Amino acid sequence: xxxxxxxxxxxxxxxxxxxxxxxxxxxxxxxxxxxxxxxxxxxxxxxxxxxxxxxxxxxxxxxxxxxxxxxxxxxxxxxxxxxxxxxxxxxxxxxxxxxxxxxxxxxxxxxxxxxxxxxxxxxxxxxxxxxxxxxxxxxxxxxxxxxxx
Ligand code: SF4
Numbered sequence: 001x002x003x004x005x006x007x008x009x010x011x012x013x014x015x016x017x018x019x020x021x022x023x024x025x026x027x028x029x030x031x032x033x034x035x036x037x038x039x040x041x042x043x044x045x046x047x048x049x050x051x052x053x054x055x056x057x058x059x060x061x062x063x064x065x066x067x068x069x070x071x072x073x074x075x076x077x078x079x080x081x082x083x084x085x086x087x088x089x090x091x092x093x094x095x096x097x098x099x100x101x102x103x104x105x106x107x108x109x110x111x112x113x114x115x116x117x118x119x120x121x122x123x124x125x126x127x128x129x130x131x132x133x134x135x136x137x138x139x140x141x142x143x144x145x146x147x148x149x
Contacts, residue, residue: 011060
């Protein structure tokens with residue numbers, strides 16, 4: 001068995017906007033037309049899982065879920081309704097802000113799936129459309145490595 005039992009997770013796309021323009025993005029150009037799940041659907045899922053306990057983990061994703069200002073609130077209410085884990089999928093730019101990270105952790109987000117374009121900042125910058133963009137995900141990676149222990 002892997003680290004995560006994916007059958008025990010449910011994923012909701014709660015946001016369809018992104019502040020990057022990755023060359024390889026599969027949904028760039030369609031984000032304006034895609035509809036995220038509604039808050040009614042979100043509450044419905046939480047209530048169903050609170051009663052039936054079919055999932056342990058909730059994955060909140062989007063295009064870029066950290067652009068939702070109420071992300072901590074979504075996580076908090078998911079934990080209050082019985083989800084043992086809340087995971088986000090993110091490009092990681094906002095995770096360079098320690099205060100924001102603390103807010104997410106305090107809200108109950110305990111798993112972070114961070115998507116980066118390349119293995120290091122130099123390779124990232126070698127991709128023409130990425131060069132102008134932030135290196136913050138790589139800075140986050142360095143910061144978290146250095147702050148361990
Ligand atoms: S970070 Fe993800 S969603 Fe945003 S443009 Fe890049 S691939 Fe697309």
